Amino acid sequence: MAEGGIGNKIGCGLACASSAAIFAVFLAGNVRTRSAVDRFARNVAEKRVAGMVDRRVRSVQEGLHWASGAPKASAASSTAEPKEHWKDGTYKGWGFSRHGDIEATVVITHGRIETAAISQCRTRYSCGVIEPLPGQVVQRQSPDIDYVSGATQSADAFYEAVVAALQKAKA
Amino acid sequence: MPVRTEAAMGTLVTVEVPACGSDVDQAMERAFCWFREIEARCSRFDEESELRRASAHAGAAIRVSPILYEVVRFALLAAEATGGAFDPTVGRRMEMRGFARNYRTGEIAASGEPADGATWRDVELDPSAHTIRLGRPLTLDLGGVAKGFAVDLAARELAPFRDFAIDAGGDLYLGGCNALGSPWRVGIPHPRIEGELIAALAASDRAVCTSGDYERRRLDGEHHILDPRTGDSPRRVASVTVMAPQAVLADALATAAFVLGPEAGIELFESQDVEGLIVTVDMAQWRTRSFRHAA
Numbered sequence: 273m274a275e276g277g278i279g280n281k282i283g284c285g286l287a288c289a290s291s292a293a294i295f296a297v298f299l300a301g302n303v304r305t306r307s308a309v310d311r312f313a314r315n316v317a318e319k320r321v322a323g324m325v326d327r328r329v330r331s332v333q334e335g336l337h338w339a340s341g342a343p344k345a346s347a348a349s350s351t352a353e354p355k356e357h358w359k360d361g362t363y364k365g366w367g368f369s370r371h372g373d374i375e376a377t378v379v380i381t382h383g384r385i386e387t388a389a390i391s392q393c394r395t396r397y398s399c400g401v402i403e404p405l406p407g408q409v410v411q412r413q414s415p416d417i418d419y420v421s422g423a424t425q426s427a428d429a430f431y432e433a434v435v436a437a438l439q440k441a442k443a
Numbered sequence: 444m445p446v447r448t449e450a451a452m453g454t455l456v457t458v459e460v461p462a463c464g465s466d467v468d469q470a471m472e473r474a475f476c477w478f479r480e481i482e483a484r485c486s487r488f489d490e491e492s493e494l495r496r497a498s499a500h501a502g503a504a505i506r507v508s509p510i511l512y513e514v515v516r517f518a519l520l521a522a523e524a525t526g527g528a529f530d531p532t533v534g535r536r537m538e539m540r541g542f543a544r545n546y547r548t549g550e551i552a553a554s555g556e557p558a559d560g561a562t563w564r565d566v567e568l569d570p571s572a573h574t575i576r577l578g579r580p581l582t583l584d585l586g587g588v589a590k591g592f593a594v595d596l597a598a599r600e601l602a603p604f605r606d607f608a609i610d611a612g613g614d615l616y617l618g619g620c621n622a623l624g625s626p627w628r629v630g631i632p633h634p635r636i637e638g639e640l641i642a643a644l645a646a647s648d649r650a651v652c653t654s655g656d657y658e659r660r661r662l663d664g665e666h667h668i669l670d671p672r673t674g675d676s677p678r679r680v681a682s683v684t685v686m687a688p689q690a691v692l693a694d695a696l697a698t699a700a701f702v703l704g705p706e707a708g709i710e711l712f713e714s715q716d717v718e719g720l721i722v723t724v725d726m727a728q729w730r731t732r733s734f735r736h737a738a
Contacts, residue, residue, distance in 0.1 A: 285715050289520045290692040293513040294595045300509035366603050372648065373602045394605060396648075 291369075298368070354384055354413040358441035364391065365436025367429035371396045374426065376433035378409070380441050385410050388434060395426050402426045409434055444622060447471055451478035452486075452590045454612025458597065461622040462604045470604065474597035478611070481596070484511045485589035487582055497575055498583060504567075504574040510592075512573050515566065517691060518588045522563035525699035525711060530671030531588065532561045532581045562671065587654075587698055590614050591691030594650065598690070613653050614690045617646040632657075634681035634722055642720060642728070644735065646686060652693035654701060655682035656724075670702045679704045681724045686734075687717040705729040 358380040367374045372395035379387045388409035393399035401423045408417045415434035420427040445467050448457045458474055460467050484493040497505045507515075518531035561581035568575055594609050598616040601607040606619035608627055617627035626647040633639040634655050644651070654668065656676070670677050683700045687693040696717060700708030705721045712719035712731045721729040 286517075286521060286524050286692055286695070287688055287716065290517055290595070290689045293517045294592065294599065294689060294691065297510050297513050297592065298596055298599050368599055368602055375603075 295368070351384070351411050352413045356438070356442065358383055358385070358438060361441065363437040363440045365433045365438070365440065367432030367434075367436065369395065369425035369429040371425050372429075374399065374429040374433050376406075376430060376437050378434060378437040378441065385413050385438075390430060395429070397423070397426065399426065399430075402430055405430050445471060447475070449475055449478070451475070452482045452593065452611065453488075453586075454590070456612070457610045458601070458607065459610075460601060460604050460607045462606065467604060470600050473600040474609070477596040477600065478593045481510060481514070481589050481593040484508060485514055485585045485592075487584055487586070494583060494585060498577060498581070501577040501580040504569060504572065504576040506572065506574050509573070512568070512575065514585055514589055514592050515575055515583065516568055517592075518583075518585060518695070519563050519566060519568065521588070521695040521699070524715070525696070525703070527562060527671055528702040528707075528711075529695050529699035530563045531583050531585055532563050532565060533584055533669050533671045587614075587652075587694040588691055591650070591652070591689070591694035594690035598650075611690075613655075614694055615646075615651045616649075616690050617651065618648055620647060631684050631720065632682070634724075635726070641682075641722060641726075642684075644684075644686060644718075649686050649688065650690035650693045651684065651686045652690060652697045653682060653684040654694075654697045656680065656701075657682070668698060668701045672702075677702050677704070679723055680708070680721055681726070682722045683708065684720045685712065685717055686719070687715075692717065 360380050360382065362377060362379050364375055364377050367376065373392075374390055374395060375392035377387075377389050377391040378385055388406040390399050390402070390406060402420055405417045405420070405427060409415060415431055415438060417427060417431055417434075444459065444461050445463065446457065446459045448455055450456070456475070456478055458471055460471065482492075483489075486492040487494060489495065493508060493511050497507050497511065515531070518529075521529045522531060561579055565578035565581060566575065566583070567578060590611055591614055594611050594614050594616050597609050598607075598618060601609070601618060604618070606621070608618070608621070609616045615629060617629065621627050626645040629644050629646050629651045630640040631642040631644070631653055632655065633641040634657055656668070668676060680701050683697040685693040685697045685700070687696065692715070696711060696715060696719070700711060700719065700721055703711060705723055705727075706729075708721050709719065709729050709731055717731070718734045719731045720734055723729070
């Protein structure tokens with residue numbers, strides 16, 4: 273928009289700009305993991321390339337066929353090797369989005385993520401759409417989850433929540 | 444029920460959380476930290492603030508903190524989206540009109556240079572270097588936007604408790620429900636009759652910002668909002684209330700609507716998908732389609 277006429281929208285409006293800015297400051301202020309900031313930047317860049325749907329997004333969408341019912345803890349049989357050292361225990365963390373907040377609970381057993389779950393879903397929308405994500409955390413032994421088309425904010429909040437929980441497991 | 448009040452950003456900030464516990468106290472402390480942090484960076488009244496230091500060298504690209512950068516960036520986006528009705532570069536003209544007193548020390552803050560036709564287009568940001576460059580000498584006034592930012596960041600700190608209220612002198616954020624388990628009720632002051640309400644609304648997980656011409660009014664009718672395009676105080680609107688997902692958004696849009704007047708103001712709210720109520724000086728009420736009174 274070169275000459276901003278009154279009421280012209282910028283992308284999805286000023287609400288997106290303000291929530292992104294608050295998120296950026298919040299992350300910087302809390303000096304959370306660098307990867308969270310990078311992921312945020314990646315996400316913004318990805319949104320700019322409208323219409324681009326990559327393989328990962330599709331795989332998650334297909335995954336929705338088996339995602340149903342109430343949020344539950346996910347445990348996977350074949351999993352990656354953890355890249356970090358975590359202490360055994362149960363850890364909780366919060367992630368935030370403009371649609372509301374998500375609490376993740378991660379259980380570490382023998383240094384591995386045994387289960388990951390959406391323990392509290394306080395988003396305006398159902399967390400059912402991101403239900404495949406906890407399984408990915410276990411499978412990959414990492415908070416690096418797929419993007420979920422149509423639920424990027426909730427997915428980001430879940431990612432943040434897992435990062436926050438794992439941060440406590442490192443301490 | 445933990446309630447705490449502190450002076451910050453030229454007003455009193457009150458935070459209320461119906462839950463109890465030491466984690467509530469810690470989160471409240473972090474919430475107030477944001478107010479102090481943002482004030483220290485974004486105040487135009489304090490010559491030691493990062494904003495004042497970054498504004499001291501027009502023409503040079505100054506690297507700034509993520510906080511100041513994001514606040515300025517949002518202010519410029521809001522200026523663009525409102526066609527300049529909201530403009531953070533009105534600072535110098537505010538000073539010229541006497542809105543220049545540091546509320547803590549009483550000192551007059553004045554950057555000394557004459558007012559000119561500076562607009563938001565004279566501010567350049569470099570996202571890769573995180574720098575701000577002023578194309579000409581000007582004073583950025585981040586007042587409402589900075590306060591809104593602080594409210595939103597404080598709200599993030601308190602979000603785990605779900606139910607909480609933040610009141611920062613006209614900028615509110617209401618999380619979840621009140622102690623009675625129902626949405627928070629927010630009264631909108633009557634612009635002309637002190638102590639009376641002209642409307643009330645129910646808010647949950649929403650920011651509510653009310654701006655009135657009755658705040659910091661001067662005897663000649665000038666008040667604290669200037670039309671950036673004319674340099675005068677707009678005279679048609681008595682008060683504006685915006686309910687939005689974020690306080691920073693509500694504050695910027697309320698300021699813009701003050702300048703735009705009721706018709707264009709409501710149009711702006713509808714286009715940005717926020718709820719709003721504009722009361723004109725003849726006490727007529729203009730509302731967005733979605734604006735609902737509390738039952």
